[in-house]
Amino acid sequence: MTTQPPQQPGYPQPPVPPKKRSKAKLGCLGVLAVIVIGGIASAVGSGSDDSSAGAASSAASTGSSKGTSSSKSRGSSKGTGSSKTAAPQQSTVDAFKAYVKKHESAKTRQAATHVTKVQGADKNNDILDTADIYTNYTGDLVSADAGNAKLLASAFADFQAGRGKASKNGLVTVYNADGGILSNGNY
Numbered sequence: 778m779t780t781q782p783p784q785q786p787g788y789p790q791p792p793v794p795p796k797k798r799s800k801a802k803l804g805c806l807g808v809l810a811v812i813v814i815g816g817i818a819s820a821v822g823s824g825s826d827d828s829s830a831g832a833a834s835s836a837a838s839t840g841s842s843k844g845t846s847s848s849k850s851r852g853s854s855k856g857t858g859s860s861k862t863a864a865p866q867q868s869t870v871d872a873f874k875a876y877v878k879k880h881e882s883a884k885t886r887q888a889a890t891h892v893t894k895v896q897g898a899d900k901n902n903d904i905l906d907t908a909d910i911y912t913n914y915t916g917d918l919v920s921a922d923a924g925n926a927k928l929l930a931s932a933f934a935d936f937q938a939g940r941g942k943a944s945k946n947g948l949v950t951v952y953n954a955d956g957g958i959l960s961n962g963n964y
Contacts, residue, residue, distance in 0.1 A: 869895040873910075876936045885932050888925040898937065906944040906964075908933065910951045914959060923959050926951035930962030937964045 867875070870892060877889040897908040910929055916922030933949045947964035 869898045872940075873898070873933065873936050876939060877932050880935065880939070881928075881932050884925075885928045888928045889932065891925070892929065895933075898933075898942070901942055901944050901947070903945045906947040908937075908947065908949045908964065910949060912951060912953060912959070914953045915955070916953060916959065917957055918959065920959075922953065926953075926959035927962065930960050930964075934962060934964035 873895050874889050874892060877886055881889070891912040891914055892910055893913055894911040895908065896911075897906070900906070910926075910933060912922075912926065912929070914920075914922040914926065929951050930949050934943070934947075937943050937947065944964055948961060949964050950961040951959045953959050
């Protein structure tokens with residue numbers, strides 16, 4: 778026979794917590810409710826038969842300028858014809874090259890002649906902004922072209938700041954002709 782040690786006075790046995798099964802049921806019901814509500818919301822939002830009211834409300838909610846600018850441009854083009862004579866907007870690569878030609882050193886201007894494409898320079902959200910500069914250089918990270926690519930990354934930071942589009946968290950990457958990374962920098 779084994780004897781159990783006597784319980785110590787003043788320290789009662791803690792109660793056993795009850796099993797919690799209600800959370801599992803509530804979780805399943807919550808997920809089901811979200812699915813049903815989401816299905817109803819998507820059906821109501823996309824199944825509207827009144828196209829004029831839906832188009833007007835979607836244009837107003839998204840801030841789309843398509844509905845308002847097309848009606849305004851039709852009226853103004855009949856009277857003056859100024860909308861047809863407006864200059865075409867300059868591409869980002871041309872704007873970047875023009876900025877470098879006007880503001881940067883001779884070595885950076887020479888490096889800018891190798892730029893073939895610039896992407897992502899117009900979209901900033903200050904969370905993680907990325908821009909890409911594509912060149913016709915053939916080197917890699919350890920080649921002589923990497924120094925010129927670093928000049929381009931620095932010039933791009935100046936370019937974005939000059940346009941008022943500098944980012945708190947911007948990263949510009951310079952690529953060679955094969956798509957390999959030459960350099961990167963912050964802007």
